[in-house]
Amino acid sequence: MEITNIETIPGKTITTHFGLVCGSTVRSKNAFKDIGASFKNMFGGELKNYTRLLEETRQEAINRMIEQARAIGANAIVNVRFATSDVAAGAAEIYIYGTAVRVE
């Protein structure tokens, strides 16, 4: 599965468009890990727990999008976009969408 965030796959031609595919995950922070973060927050620096959490969450959303694209017979996804929204206090939604295509 080739994924790009531009309109084409360079070097290949798009033969079929399958329409929109998307994947989303809603994750909340771990209250126990958050104690460590707020402690670290006194002195600044990278909050590695949060970085990891968000990276995992994004990967999960991408995987869901890929699954969906595979199910309808696409072999690439173009023009992928990321969006985030706050669902509740301490939780965030990551939403990823793109156009599923078949390339040759």
Added chain:
Amino acid sequence: MADFAADLLNWGFWIFLFVASYFVGTYREKAHLKSIVEREKRLLSLPALTLKFAEDRPVAKTELVMGSVVIGGDFFKQVVASLASVFGMRISVAEAMMDRARREAVLRMKEKAVGADAILNVRIEGLKIGERKKITGIEAMACGTAVYYSK
């Protein structure tokens, strides 16, 4: 007298935290900036572009790459920011923080595209972390399409 001592201890704690977080925060920020500048120099050969079109050369592979980082503010910055926002001043401590986060995100993205010739259509997004008005940290995420030309 006991009251006074308790007050002093209470205030002393916050003042100590304020001063300590200033020194620790500044030290960490400088160290981080130094490492950013160093890595930026090393990765100069891999340009991150906002263009959408690849060069007119045969392409071997394309790949979505991204990098993200969460940077937390320190106690000193929080106090300065809340003071500055009373008078509508420029919050330079926050500016430095945003700058660091974005540059770090772009660097991490570049580090994931090992052997690529260019990264097209780079987008940088931000996300505030923390409940309501309280800012625990900020996230910067950079993503783009890495292009590998066939040699």
